[in-house]
Amino acid sequence: MKVKDSNYIRENKPLFKELVSELLKDYKYASVLVNDSFGKSYSVSKTGANVGERGIYTAKGFVVKVYDGGCYAEYSGNEISETEIDKIVKFIKTELVSMGGDIEKSQYPVPTDEPVTFQKSTDYEIDPVELGDEAIIEKLTAVHKQGMKDERILNCGVMCQFQKYSKLFLSANKDLEQNVMWASGALFVNSKRGDEVKEYYTSDSNLGGVEILDTILSRVDDAAHVAIELLDSEPIKPGVYECVCDPATTGMIVHEAFGHGVEMDMFVKDRALAKKFVGEYVASALVTMHDGNAVDQTATYFFDDEGTVSSDTVIIDKGVLVSGISDLQSAMALGTKPTGNGRRESYKRKAYTRMTNTYFEPGKDKVEDMIASIKDGLLLENPESGMEDPKNWGIQCMVNIAREIKDGKLTGKIFSPIVLTGYVPDLLKSISMMSDTKKLDGAGMCGKGYKEWVKVSDGGPYIKANIRLG
Amino acid sequence: MRDYAKIMRSCGVEDYFITETVSESAELFFIKKKLDMRRYKNTAEAEISVYKVYEDNGAKFKGGASVIVNLTDTDAEVTEKVKSALYGAGFVKNKYYEFAKGVKSDTIIMESDLNGPSLSELAKKFADAVYSEDCDEKAFINSLEIFANEEKVHMVSSYGTDVSYVKRTVEGEFVAQCKEPNDVETYQSFEYDSLALSEIKNLVKSTLALTRDRAEAVNMPKAGNYDIVLSDKYVPEVISFYPTRANAAFIYPGYSEFKVGDKVQGENVKGDALNIRFGVTAPFSEEGIPMKERSFIENGVLKTIHGSQRFSYYLGIEQIGNYDKVILPAGSTKFAEMLNRPCLHVVNFSDFQMDSYDGHFKGEIRLAYLYDGKGNVEFVTGGSINGSIFDSQEDIVLSEETQKLAQYEGPRAILLKGVAVAGE
Incomplete structure (x- = not known):
């Protein structure tokens, strides 16, 4: 439809x-x-429901x-x-x-x-409006109850959101209309011991309707299990570790650590180190990075908020930085072609260069081989947040879980919370293995600094890299 | 205001709460010293929340749902949306609660020297103030955004609320840059409810100075445990643990066990005991409850739990609204004395967060001053801190020097002992 x-x-x-x-x-x-x-948001948790x-x-x-x-x-x-x-x-x-x-x-x-x-217009299978508030809340309530079964679980929050938007762009020569719908779902599970509350979060999203909902809701038992595991987590000893990152953590590195640095309004302001590295190796030759409309996700559209038709931009090609992404005004300032990345939080706000769907292409490795290749390292999962540093390519990303790997096997020990730091090209150049499938998630939103929230998705394959953790 | 009561009657809605907001803003965007974009916003919207009380298996519930409309939408369009909200509210199975009786008042124009000039003039005044300090030899303003805002808020409810107020603020952000010896920058945000031209000038001056220092920093701190000094906007971030944990929405589901009378700073406070008052940023809460300054924590002991109408009702406490401003008295120690010991004074993080669930405060260091306690100081950059408020709160030290921000008035610096630092 x-x-x-x-x-x-x-x-x-x-x-x-x-x-x-x-x-x-x-x-x-x-x-x-x-x-x-x-757009509408639904949530059910121990405290009740909201719609x-x-x-x-x-x-x-x-x-x-x-x-x-x-x-x-x-x-x-x-x-x-x-x-x-x-x-x-x-x-x-x-x-x-x-x-x-x-x-x-x-x-x-x-x-x-x-x-x-x-x-x-984009396609959808299940229209959330037709499915109706009653059916959506019923689904969320059933999953909430399922997630609360273990007495160590303090709360299991279940969320669903969707947005259906129509945009018209008119200028002397342009008459563009688009009608788009995305949907997402998320689970937040809290466990508690003493004063400390641990949280595990998992989400999924799509370009389309609420057909995505069952996929995310089916993860509730796993989510509750991990929240309980987190109760026994320990702080990590700071240091540089050989790590495997899950696709969500890869996505956070792609988006926060590198993606913000190739937003070309930052080039105009002389705020991005990437400007000086176009044409140079910034990552391992295994890495090819995209932003744009080549995938169907929550940030896929036909034209941006300045009337530029969207595209698929290859940012890193086999390790070499080949292009940034830009809005119309930045492209004019730099004498480049706009890439369709001029986006606004809403009609009330200014357009900036913003990412859309940003990801690494998959490689050829199997995840089990990647873990088996590590003698003493960690599997990083469940990213929490990140902050860009386009000027200096410093990394600040927080992840919730680091699973210990010894002699190629997961030991069951968990460290949490984890801060990733370091220099972005050092991390990207250290990538030595990439899994053969990719996964994107667009349940969250991205800010420019601390404001201007827009829907984005990010992801990629599992990657193996050396990362400084604290 | 639209005749909402008539629409609600026609839809069969008995309980409702409506907030109409008319927003205007004049916005200036600069790159270096040049004006890059001028914007003006003039919008009018309303958020309509409707509630439905019903019984199921002998238990009483109150469901709610909300919709957003433009003030220019027709009554027929609004009626259609209200009907859909009422339908949705019927499936929201929230334990029954009651709203406190609403209040009425004439429109309150929040007193401020921002009132009077046009929003465009205010934006220009702040821009001029910022650039009047952009005269450092090495560091300079890379970019600046200024938003001069006016909000006219009108709230009405089925339970007697009819209040309105007008509030002006000026907010924005700027980036300071220094190119030599290393090319670095510092992001800074601001928000004022007064014509704080001297404050913004001081902020620009100090930000340019720290950016210059960051340009000199090369080394990462060595990994280990440090006494950490945090200052300026990072102090309210640490303190935010307490109002978050004392919110009814945090207590009701069990994320926090705070009770009035608890020693929330710990049993054996050896450092500065916390004394915190709640301050006011608007005359009414977002639920139309009159706001006033209140005691929050006295000598480390919790005096007040705040929160929304619903969760406060569930806890059986007075419905006083959500407070988003804290006021603390000056601390016991001069800022300079805090630094007379081996410590790491972090003045700039890429992002610094207090997680009120697990009590961890953490962030990646962009610039810190490493003091050796013998009068020597080294600029360091990189690495991160990861501490726990539960481990640090009994020993905190607060500075005599104070600062005034939109949502915080109190000590300018805080010392947290024995915090883990990831570094070389």
Whole structure:
């Protein structure tokens, strides 16, 4: 089934066309991005249930962009009518473009604005709205109860989210419409001993409907088992270890440690070390890294929030850094082609260069061979969070679990929590084995610094590398 | 305001809570000293929560669900959404609870010297203040984002709430860079509810200075246990353990066993005993409850549990709302004295987090000053700290010097003893 278009966009499209036309009388470039999104979150835990829309997923409004002959300015609003068009145009002309007064402005060219017109929709199997609140809450409640069976479990939280969004982009030469739906599910299981509470988290996601839900919910027994295992975890002795990372941890390294560093708005600001390494080896020859629409995941779309058609960008090709990813304005500043990575948290926010679906291609190894190859090391699982350092390629990633490997076998001993540190190219160049399948997860969101949250997915295969842990 | 009561009656909704928010912001984005983007936002939305009381097998439940609408949506569109929320609320099987009686008030305009100028003018004033300090020989402002915000919030409920307030803030972030001898940067964020031009200038000045120092740092600290000194924004992050653990939503499911009267800092406090008050960042909580300054912890003993209406009702305590600001008195030790011992003063992490579940505070070090207690100091970078508040809390030392942030007023520095550091 294809995701349907939006009534709001269909009914108001003539008004938005008129708005752009009016602005083009005064400005060399004008565009509008219209968003109509609807998303819902469901959760069931020991404390009860929640169901509702979240502001970050449900929003209806637009952002207008104009070029004043050198620089750009934007107006975000959510009221459109014939009268409002006059008000918006007047505000832009009299107030917006004069903001900042006499401060010197950046100088950009006019975007090429090549003619493109299409309307596209993604597919889904089970529409969450048709499945209904009752059926979804029933499923989550059953899994919650299953997860609470062991008395050492303090809480088992079960979550499901989806978003169905429609976007319209209009400029002098572009008329683009897209209708997209993604869904995700997650389990949080807490165990407790004394004052310490341990948590294990697992999730899954897809481009589509809530057909993903059963996959994630089937993991509840395993999740409860690991949460109990964590009660016996110990702090790790700091040092450099030979590690195997699970696909989720690989994804965190791909995204946090390297991906943020190739966002080319950071190149424009001279904030990314990667700018100096284009064409050079930054990783083992086993590594090929992508960002974009070559996979169906939560960040797959047809055009970005600046009207650039999405693409598949190869960032690292067999160990060599070949390209960054960019939004439209950064590409203009750098004289490169935009890659379709200009994304906004919502119509209320500015567009930045952002990742979409970011991952390493798989290799040829079997996971059991990778573990067997380690004499004294660790299997890292269950990433918690990470923070980028594009300037210096420093790694800060937190993982929940490090499983001890001795003489090629897992001993059953667990260390937790774990902080990964070090220099990104050192880690990537040390990759010596990669498993033969990849897995991406897009249940989480990504911030730029501490704000601007957008849906992303990341992942890859199991990798073997040397990593400093603390 | 829309006639929500009429819509609710037409949908058969008896219990509801509505928050209308009209937001405006003037936003300036800079790269180096040049203005790279100007933005203005003007939006109006409402979040509507509806509740349904029902019985199942003799037990009473109260389900809830929420929807988001634009203030320009038609009544028919809002009615359709309310009906869908009411349907969903019927499957949310939450133990019955009651809301405290709502309050009414005239619109409160939060007193601030931010009131008066236009938002665009405020954004410009802060930009000028930042760049007035951008005159260091080596370090400079790489980029800056400023958001001058105004929120008009109006809350109404079926149980008597009808309150509104107007609040202005200025927030943003900047990155300082130093190219020699090593090319490094420091990220800094800020949020003020006053025309804090001297504060932002000081923040710029100190951030440029630490960025210059980081450019000199090469070595990683040696692995081992250290007395750690944290300062500025990292102090409230450590302290956040206590209000999180004292939240009804944390206590009810058993993540925390805090009870009023507990010695939450431990049985044998040898360092500074914690004295914390809850502060106010808005006149009403997000559930329309009037907020006021309250005692939270006195001499390490818990005095108040805060939280949402629902979880507070479950615990049988007064429904006082969620507090997000803490106020502490000055500590016992001069900041300089704290550093007169072998210790690691971490001034910049890539990210620093307090995990209130397991009590661990951790982060990767971007710049730290390693003091040997004999007057020597070395700049170090890299490695990480990983400590436990349970191991450190009885021995904490707080500085005499204080700081004032949007959600924290109190000591500028904290000393935590015997914390594990991963390094060379």
